[in-house]
Amino acid sequence: MIIIGIAGGTGSGKTTVVRKIQEYFKPGEVVIIPQDSYYKDSSHIPIEERQNINFDHPNAFDWDLLSKHIGMLKNGEAVEQPTYSYLTCTRQKETIHVEPREVIIIEGILSLCDETLRELMDLKIFVDADPDDRLIRVIKRDVVERGRTAEAVIERYQRVLKPMHMEFIEPTKRYADVIIPQGGHNRRAIHMLQMFIRKILDQKG
Numbered sequence: 001m002i003i004i005g006i007a008g009g010t011g012s013g014k015t016t017v018v019r020k021i022q023e024y025f026k027p028g029e030v031v032i033i034p035q036d037s038y039y040k041d042s043s044h045i046p047i048e049e050r051q052n053i054n055f056d057h058p059n060a061f062d063w064d065l066l067s068k069h070i071g072m073l074k075n076g077e078a079v080e081q082p083t084y085s086y087l088t089c090t091r092q093k094e095t096i097h098v099e100p101r102e103v104i105i106i107e108g109i110l111s112l113c114d115e116t117l118r119e120l121m122d123l124k125i126f127v128d129a130d131p132d133d134r135l136i137r138v139i140k141r142d143v144v145e146r147g148r149t150a151e152a153v154i155e156r157y158q159r160v161l162k163p164m165h166m167e168f169i170e171p172t173k174r175y176a177d178v179i180i181p182q183g184g185h186n187r188r189a190i191h192m193l194q195m196f197i198r199k200i201l202d203q204k205g
Contacts, residue, residue, distance in 0.1 A: 001074065001100065001101070001102055001103075001104065001204070002102070002103055002104070002122045002123060002197060002200050002201055002204070003070060003073075003074060003104045003106070003120055003121050003122050003123075004021075004103065004104065004105045004106070004121065004122065004123045004124075004125060004197070005105075005106045005111045005112050005117070005118065005121040005123070005124045005125065006018055006105060006106070006107045006108075006111060006125045006126075006127060007108065007109060007110065007111040007112040007113075007124075007125070007126050007127070007169070007172055007176070008109065008126055008127030008128060008129070008169070008183070009109060009129065009131075009134050009161075009165045009169050009170070010056070010109055010134060010138055010161055010165070011129070011133070011134035011135065011136075011137035011138040011141070012127045012128060012129040012134055012183045013127050013129055013137075013180075013182075013183025013184030013185065014107055014108075014109075014127045014183075014184075015107070015184070016183065016184025016185075017125070017127050017180060017183070017184050017190055017193075018032060018105055018107050020184070020190045020194070021103070021105065021190075021193065021194060021197065022105075024194040024197075024198075025102070025103060025198075028101065029101060029102045029103055030101055030102070030103040030104075030105065031073075031098055031099070031100075031101040031103070031104055031105070032105050032107055033066075033069070033070065033073075033081065033098070033104060033105065033106045033107070034107055034108060035061065035066065035106060035107060035108020035109070035110065035111050036084060036108060037081055037082050037083060037084055037096075038061055038062045038063075038065055038066040038082060038084075039055065039060055039061060039062070039084045039089075039091070040060060040061065040062050040091075041062075041090055041091035042089040042090055043088075043090040043091070045089070047088075050088075050089040051089075053089055054160060054164065056109065056110075056160055056161060056164035056165070056168070056169075057164060057168065058110055058113050058114070058168055061110065061114075063114045063116065063117065065082070066106075066114075066117060067114065067116045067117045067120065069081065069098075070104070070106065070117065070120045071120060073098065073100045073104055074100075074104075074120060076100050077100070078097060078098060078099045078100065079097075079098050080095035080096070080097060080098075081095060081096040081097075081098050082095055083095060083096060102201060103197065103201070106121070109169050110168060110169060110172065112124055112126065112172040112175045112176060113168060113169075113172050118175060122200065123177055123178070123196075123197070123200070124175055124176045124177045124178070125176055125177070125178045125179075125180065125193070126172065126173045126175075126176035126178070126179045126180070127180050127183050127184070128173070128179055128180060128181045128182075128183065129181075129182065129183035131162075133183070135154075135157055138153060138157060138161070139153045139154065178193060178196075180193070
């Protein structure tokens with residue numbers, strides 16, 4: 001088993017890198033643990049105040065539960081991954097049953113932020129991309145998938161995403177074993193990463 005943490009800013013191409021790794025291995029060999037599933041439950045906060053939650057701040061995450069679940073998977077135990085609703089900003093009753101797999105990927109903007117979680121990882125990756133490229137991807141995604149206007153996305157980027165990236169996400173680059181520039185477009189780097197992960201698994205097996 002190999003546990004991989006993949007971090008990087010919003011719109012950096014993390015999802016593409018994760019998908020390419022998953023496609024390289026046989027079905028059932030890889031399981032993805034999205035960091036977004038481990039946002040703290042905010043059901044105790046009045047509804048009108050939940051829209052002010054900063055989802056790009058480390059304090060928004062339940063690090064203890066995430067580290068506990070990764071530790072269980074590492075020990076060969078299955079876990080019940082929580083699910084989170086952005087509409088209500090609450091943790092849902094439904095969970096996702098996750099069995100241990102050969103490759104476990106923890107994917108999220110701040111997946112390299114927590115020291116306890118990092119110590120559980122065998123490989124730490126930071127997906128890097130030019131800020132302008134990230135902004136363009138965020139605008140395209142939020143306009144199409146979330147129904148926001150381009151103006152609203154840019155305002156949020158300047159007010160929240162950019163300062164949080166500089167304060168919390170960018171500094172975690174120093175913890176990475178591998179940095180992938182150009183995000184998901186760097187096919188050679190992704191191919192090298194695929195081969196490297198396979199080599200580690202072969203050595204462990």
